Amino acid sequence: NAGVTQTPKFQVLKTGQSMTLQCAQDMNHNSMYWYRQDPGMGLRLIYYSASEGTTDKGEVPNGYNVSRLNKREFSLRLESAAPSQTSVYFCASSEVSSANYGYTFGSGTRLTVV
Amino acid sequence: QKEVEQDPGPLSVPEGAIVSLNCTYSNSAFQYFMWYRQYSRKGPELLMYTYSSGNKEDGRFTAQVDKSSKYISLFIRDSQPSDSATYLCAMRGAGGTSYGKLTFGQGTILTVHP
Numbered sequence: 001n002a003g004v005t006q007t008p009k010f011q012v013l014k015t016g017q018s019m020t021l022q023c024a025q026d027m028n029h030n031s032m033y034w035y036r037q038d039p040g041m042g043l044r045l046i047y048y049s050a051s052e053g054t055t056d057k058g059e060v061p062n063g064y065n066v067s068r069l070n071k072r073e074f075s076l077r078l079e080s081a082a083p084s085q086t087s088v089y090f091c092a093s094s095e096v097s098s099a100n101y102g103y104t105f106g107s108g109t110r111l112t113v114v
Numbered sequence: 115q116k117e118v119e120q121d122p123g124p125l126s127v128p129e130g131a132i133v134s135l136n137c138t139y140s141n142s143a144f145q146y147f148m149w150y151r152q153y154s155r156k157g158p159e160l161l162m163y164t165y166s167s168g169n170k171e172d173g174r175f176t177a178q179v180d181k182s183s184k185y186i187s188l189f190i191r192d193s194q195p196s197d198s199a200t201y202l203c204a205m206r207g208a209g210g211t212s213y214g215k216l217t218f219g220q221g222t223i224l225t226v227h228p
Contacts, residue, residue: 102150103158105157106157107157108155
């Protein structure tokens, strides 16, 4: 099925460990996004990539890095995980050039940092 | 103060009730307004999309935007247990630095009981 695929679905890290969250979309969308979702906070933008080759910080970028590997893939890296990064992470994509668009989300990665 | 405010609920209603979900916002540059539905342990999915002020109807769902009051609503008629989910409002501007980036409300948890 067409859509956004995120891996892994679940992960437990120890404080200080690193990991990369993977995201791939097969809809030929130009723009991709990483959000985190915490209780009572809604979805907060971490980083986004308006098009292949560009990335920009969102609302909560500290502690994260991203790579837009190609048009399909957008990865999120935690270099030194902290308990405050325990969250559900969502990747999304969209076709911004379309006049009427919304995001297509992946199913999320549930990350626990102990 | 957050740019988008949404009552997190939770909201519990009997089957068949009319549900009203609301968001207020402070950024007058927002012109595109959306509602997403998120089932437990799933990613959000686009439910309704409106541009500027006015109403839009899709089956049992009606979205309203009042830009003069900076207030948007989602009405669900004849609510069903399958409508039980978290509903997130989202919005964006027409261009500039907000291009492509959605700002989300905190989400309202809705339960429709038989």
